[in-house]
Amino acid sequence: MEGEAERPLATDTSVAPETQRRVMAAPAIEVIDVEKRFGDLVAVGGVSFSVQPGEVFAFLGPNGAGKSTTINILCTLALPTGGSARVAGFDVVKNPNEVRQKIGLVFQEQTLDDQLTAEENLRFHAVLYGVPKKYRKERIERVLELVKLADRGSDLVSTFSGGMARRLEIARGMLHTPAVLFLDEPTIGLDPQTRSLMWDDVMTLRREEGVTIFLTTHYMDEAEVADRIAIIDHGQIVALDTPERLKAIIGADTVDLETGNDAAAFEVIKAAGFQVERGAERVTVFTENGEGEVARLVELVGGGVRSVHVHRPTLDDVFLHFTGREIREQPGESHTGMGRAWGARHR
């Protein structure tokens, strides 16, 4: 993930001149005002972003936010009703075949023929994607090795576990050395261990083949692997930045203190200049460096502190901040919203 610190802090989606100078190549994906309507329903409402070659870019959003529709447009499976998109330099509407040649796809659902062997599935793919015959065998062996399935090549896919099948699909997606690999909710239905194995595979591929990776997910921890994350909700991109900077937008750490006398603790902390709130059974302090302030807070309150809990912002918080969903659903938690707003203002 080197280089991410140099990327501009921008929640808009244009590429800053600085970045353009640094990355000489054309963007791997360039999306301008793409919109998709199904009758009155707006699935994607005018999104714009670009992804640089070699970048891992995540679309994070709840189900139905427009992630799959966007990916379908980029993969030429669906036509946009407005805007334009280029993938690997080709327009997805005007040159669908060229785009397909340049991309690898791993769908949400399994798309292997389980009555064929792993190698037969790969051979089928190699032929359809025009991998020259002289490279075919070598390339099949290589991708099988990359996903650690080299010894299972001649087994029927019907004998594979879900995780193995998924890794085979990733291998297949990489078989024709695509410029961009699309992963649509790639870990759905996989156990945590298999998920982490799969991400190891993906990162190996990225390192060894330099592929650009575009993934959609609704798992926060998965989006963490990305260089940049676009948070999408109701068909709109509501935030776009590196995971670190998104968390920085949230800003404040929270320190929860349980004390013998909350009222007194609240007054003394407030008097010391902290942003603080009194909850039912605790006092919550919002600060940029929660861990660093713990000692001072305890000292301020004196002997009455029963427990201290420091919470760093996570992508969950970022997501809630931008979509506001949980705040609406759980009105009792309103202080977190206030605290976050404070943190965002002070960064």
Added chain:
Amino acid sequence: MTDVINTNDNANPNGSNFSTELRTILMVWQRELIRFGRNRTRIITSLSQPLLFLFVLGYGMSTLVGSTEGFDFKKFLFPGIVAMSVVSTAIFSAISIVWDREFGFLREMLVAPVRRSSLVIGKTLGGASVAALQGTIMLVLAPLIGVRLTVLLVIEVIGLELLMAIALTAFGVFVASRIERIEGFQVVMQLVLFPMLFLSGALFPLSGLPVWLSVLTRVNPLTYAVAPLRQVVFAAQNVPPAAAARFSAQVTIFGHVLPIWSEVSLVGIFFVVFFLLAVQGLSRRQ
């Protein structure tokens, strides 16, 4: 990024990708054969139905109908059953597209940078090969029924089987391209395939029928696929004139006997129409 092979070096976005398309057709065709060969139960079950028809219906009806100068109903029925077996295998192969859709493999094919028509051609040829193979296996039973085989007859039969199979597979791919769910497949079988088979003249002669039945059989495109097969089989036998009249292999329209070339042409047209519709059906983009 060391030793990454540029596998796109033969990709020519605008020029002729003829060899890629040809390889795609062969690959899709090969997949059908691999799957067929791997599924032994399917081979056995798809043989059981025609056998049931041939022996149970054939022997049952032969006692009832009796024979005319040594030519009995079983011999009439035989080419019809061969045709039935080809047709149902072809439809089943084509309908596997619905399964491919359900299990996602169709998507893998549809996003590939190849023409949809190549996929349909491959699928059609694959299904047709399997169906013709199935029909040809049935010929082994000919001696049991008393049907005489000659080398020429076997060649003619295989040729007609292939034509019939290609047409019906194209039809099946078209239907499958419009079916979104597996449940739809049952409906198609009940409402389309079985009526077409029963009204094709595979099981009974098409002469001397009530008007409504006569009309339905003549409207049914399958009729023109079954009749030529029976005609070439009969041509290789010594069918006495009285038997030929009673167990007619011909299709007549307003008293005119259709020549075999016109029947074959009709099947050819049927193929072209449904092939184009199938390509169109698979080319839709959301």
